[in-house]
Amino acid sequence: MSIPEYHDSSGRRLVDYPRPSVAVDTAVLTPDPERGLLVLLVRRDSATRSDAWALPGTFLHEGETLAGAVLRSLDQKAGLRGQAPRQLYVFDDPRRDDRGWVLSVAHVVLLPPAVVAPVAEERPDDVQLRPVAEATGLPFDHDGIVEMAVAQVRAAYAERPDPERLLPEPFTLRDLRRLHEAVAGRRLQPDVFRRHVRDHLQSTGEATRGSVGRPAELFRHASR
Amino acid sequence: MSIPEYHDSSGRRLVDYPRPSVAVDTAVLTPDPERGLLVLLVRRDSATRSDAWALPGTFLHEGETLAGAVLRSLDQKAGLRGQAPRQLYVFDDPRRDDRGWVLSVAHVVLLPPAVVAPVAEERPDDVQLRPVAEATGLPFDHDGIVEMAVAQVRAAYAERPDPERLLPEPFTLRDLRRLHEAVAGRRLQPDVFRRHVRDHLQSTGEATRGSVGRPAELFRHASR
DNA sequence: TTAATAGTGTCTGTAAGACATTATGAC
DNA sequence: GTCATAATGTCTTACAGACACTATTAA
Numbered sequence: 001m002s003i004p005e006y007h008d009s010s011g012r013r014l015v016d017y018p019r020p021s022v023a024v025d026t027a028v029l030t031p032d033p034e035r036g037l038l039v040l041l042v043r044r045d046s047a048t049r050s051d052a053w054a055l056p057g058t059f060l061h062e063g064e065t066l067a068g069a070v071l072r073s074l075d076q077k078a079g080l081r082g083q084a085p086r087q088l089y090v091f092d093d094p095r096r097d098d099r100g101w102v103l104s105v106a107h108v109v110l111l112p113p114a115v116v117a118p119v120a121e122e123r124p125d126d127v128q129l130r131p132v133a134e135a136t137g138l139p140f141d142h143d144g145i146v147e148m149a150v151a152q153v154r155a156a157y158a159e160r161p162d163p164e165r166l167l168p169e170p171f172t173l174r175d176l177r178r179l180h181e182a183v184a185g186r187r188l189q190p191d192v193f194r195r196h197v198r199d200h201l202q203s204t205g206e207a208t209r210g211s212v213g214r215p216a217e218l219f220r221h222a223s224r
Numbered sequence: 225m226s227i228p229e230y231h232d233s234s235g236r237r238l239v240d241y242p243r244p245s246v247a248v249d250t251a252v253l254t255p256d257p258e259r260g261l262l263v264l265l266v267r268r269d270s271a272t273r274s275d276a277w278a279l280p281g282t283f284l285h286e287g288e289t290l291a292g293a294v295l296r297s298l299d300q301k302a303g304l305r306g307q308a309p310r311q312l313y314v315f316d317d318p319r320r321d322d323r324g325w326v327l328s329v330a331h332v333v334l335l336p337p338a339v340v341a342p343v344a345e346e347r348p349d350d351v352q353l354r355p356v357a358e359a360t361g362l363p364f365d366h367d368g369i370v371e372m373a374v375a376q377v378r379a380a381y382a383e384r385p386d387p388e389r390l391l392p393e394p395f396t397l398r399d400l401r402r403l404h405e406a407v408a409g410r411r412l413q414p415d416v417f418r419r420h421v422r423d424h425l426q427s428t429g430e431a432t433r434g435s436v437g438r439p440a441e442l443f444r445h446a447s448r
Numbered sequence: 449t450t451a452a453t454a455g456t457g458t459c460t461g462t463a464a465g466a467c468a469t470t471a472t473g474a475c
Numbered sequence: 476g477t478c479a480t481a482a483t484g485t486c487t488t489a490c491a492g493a494c495a496c497t498a499t500t501a502a
Binding site for chain 1: 241243245284291313316318
């Protein structure tokens with residue numbers, strides 16, 4: 001990529017400024033509806049001196065977007081095909097990384113358990129899943145990233161039903177509630193939850209069959 | 225700053241990767257209680273080819289934090305001494321700047337009108353103040369930055385009374401409400417507003433004197 | 449006394465939360 | 476029928492919004 005001549009107000013060319021390395025670190029979260037909690041993916045990084053469990057991350061390559069770097073790192077380091085990552089915060093302490101001047105852009109990605117679970121099972125020495133409540137003590141600023149990631153996802157799910165579209169359609173209100181309970185990390189009352197989300201959903205007219213108890217109505221996300 | 229040897233998973237040294245320039249662009253907002261609206265500071269940038277009005281910004285220097293770069297750019301380019309900037313978003317399209325590969329970290333700063341107004345009066349050819357509703361048509365991603373900045377500030381002020389501590393203490397509820405009306409860009413009912421913020425404030429026991437009408441109680445922000 | 453502004457009482461509508469009740473299927 | 480689960484009715488509480496009313500000063 002050619003950089004045209006450019007002088008800033010002090011007469012220095014843009015290209016003459018020292019530039020930081022830019023990294024991305026990603027909190028990969030997945031709900032566990034069975035246990036009713038959020039789970040964080042951590043990986044053991046053999047490239048860095050510290051052999052600790054940490055968030056997956058990578059350096060931004062030339063011509064690449066931040067989201068692209070996040071998806072590449074998840075693919076390479078955890079064998080995951082991800083959805084749209086969301087930016088959380090830029091960590092910019094000039095001395096935060098003793099390998100040099102490195103900015104880190106923290107991201108969060110929420111994935112369905114069906115995608116994440118197999119990866120952790122296949123590569124237990126590389127990749128682990130930990131309930132977010134027990135996922136502290138990570139190196140660098142990673143504890144803070146996880147905290148922001150959890151807050152971000154919980155706020156989004158408190159706002160509207162399954163904004164990340166993790167649930168395959170059609171689904172019952174019970175399925176949806178279990179998902180939200182896992183994200184929120186606490187029980188939700190069925191009737192309160194129903195009234196909270198009902199207007200954002202579209203009935204399919206169908207119902208579950210063969211289950212114990214009264215069949216449940218099946219829904220899709222409303223048009224939007 | 226020395227960069228220790230470091231090989232990533234593909235065997236390349238950290239220092240060998242091409243690195244982006246990192247810039248900061250800042251939406252400087254100030255409430256105008258007289259007119260009841262939020263005002264944006266724009267400056268004419270003679271260094272870039274485009275001579276358009278735009279947000280103040282600068283490139284990140286070595287060893288500097290993003291907040292430091294924001295404060296430096298406000299000082300240099302608008303003669304402003306600012307408070308804590310807040311990050312909004314990283315714009316990362318590799319082709320967003322034709323001078324080269326430049327990431328821009330958007331920020332927002334809210335300043336008291338007493339600080340901003342004199343600057344605009346002293347340097348009308350360099351610095352202008354525009355109501356946010358009329359501050360569209362800016363170059364680059366700046367329109368989007370302004371939108372995010374306004375949303376951020378409005379959300380913060382809807383949450384608690386004057387989180388940026390713009391009002392000098394002590395203040396009356398009328399002063400506080402005027403400030404919030406300017407931030408929100410709409411009228412707020414005195415009684416509703418009072419009940420909304422009362423618990424977060426601490427009475428000084430004093431009252432205004434010499435004004436028309438019943439004297440107003442004077443408040444400070446509650447301890448916190 | 450009047451004008452002007454500060455502050456309070458109270459009514460309404462809406463929504464969350466909690467609990468009881470009804471509905472509908474499998475067995 | 477019994478059991479299990481889905482869905483709804485309704486009561487309480489809280490709070491925003493709206494409006495009327497009272498309080499306290501200057502002039």
